[in-house]
Amino acid sequence: MAEIRIRNLHKQFTDFTAVKNSSLVLEDGKFVVLLGPSGCGKTTTLRMIAGLEYPTSGQITLDGDDVTYLRPRERDIAMVFQLFALYPHLGVRGNLEFPLRNEGVPRIEIDKRVEETAAILRIGHLLDSSVNGLSGGDRQRVALGRAIVRQPKAFLMDEPLGTLDAEFRELMCVELRKLHDRLKTTTVFVTHDQNEAMALADHIVVMDKGEILQADDPHGIYNFPATLFVARFIGRPPMNLIGADAPVVPGDTSVRIARRNIAVPRVDATSTQVVLGIRPEHVRLCGSDEGCLGGRVKHVEYFGSHWVVEVETEAGALKALADKSARPEQGLQVGLRFDTRRVVLFDAGTEKLLASETTLAHQPGMRHG
Incomplete structure (x- = not known):
């Protein structure tokens, strides 16, 4: 060895x-x-x-x-x-x-x-x-x-x-x-x-x-993808990436998405162009009247254990997972709720992960640089 x-x-x-x-x-x-x-x-x-x-x-x-x-x-x-x-x-x-x-x-x-x-x-x-x-x-x-x-x-x-x-x-x-x-x-x-x-x-x-x-x-x-490329490359379907409407500064615990405040782990850096990332399995469908990010079902794929649902929203097309027992109908008006503990933020300029409480919980397993 x-x-x-x-x-x-x-x-x-x-x-x-x-x-x-x-x-x-x-x-x-x-x-x-x-x-x-x-x-x-x-x-x-x-x-x-x-x-x-x-x-x-x-x-x-x-x-x-x-x-x-x-x-x-x-x-x-x-x-x-x-x-x-x-x-x-x-x-x-x-x-x-x-x-x-x-x-x-x-x-x-x-x-x-x-x-x-x-x-x-x-x-x-x-x-x-x-x-x-x-x-x-x-x-x-x-x-x-x-x-x-x-x-x-x-x-x-x-x-x-x-x-x-x-x-x-x-x-x-x-x-x-x-x-x-x-x-x-x-x-x-x-x-x-x-x-x-x-x-x-x-x-x-x-x-x-x-x-x-x-x-x-x-x-x-x-x-904890370190860059936007890793976030896009890893995962099938890949991570949802959503551009925020406003900059963030250290201490912020929310970002503005489609005129809504979305809770995020505490931000530790300033960024004028923020991209929110979240895996489809950490996005759930909810009623369109429950204060969630609203949209219309655009496409549905069956994976045996679950459905992958593509929803067209004001923030762009996002994917969520739905239970296999109920197939969401195309054209249905729905809401999307994020598991805010699983949100990651990137700086669009550098394409790198912004430091947050989420990333601090993980210690990288290899040394490089």
């Missing part, structure tokens, strides 16, 4: 900046997910940790050792790619043995590790099979096995579930998490899928345009 530190990591490709002066501590034995849209810099960051790309500037340490410009084979890491990268001319056993033979591990130790790894991944019955006829899920297990058998200080995984169908992805998420809980090896996992990130991660690092926007545990990422 090993702690990975990146300090002021920067990667420039001619006139394109892929990663911008990023610093982060990936704690020993944690499952860390790099999450963000295509082109955000997450894979480039992973490749620099692996040694497949060298940074333009900055430093990477693994277990206290500077590995910034070491070759991949000198870093004691193992990588799993989206495309399984198995050797088709070797069987399952041959693929598992290959990295150990390449390192000159004695035959008796190779046999021991291969058997142990096959037992962990439940592929012992496939050891004498060809990899060409395996299902996608089994091929991914073999790819994972080839990494595990080396017993590295860290696993690096670049969207390893991306080619699997939805059912297999869910299954492999569960299996990967169980595997990590058993091995306790530092793991860095890249994905653009927030469901994978939430299911797998001890810590999530959200990136956009080459920058780390927030590094925290899944609870913190979901409930």
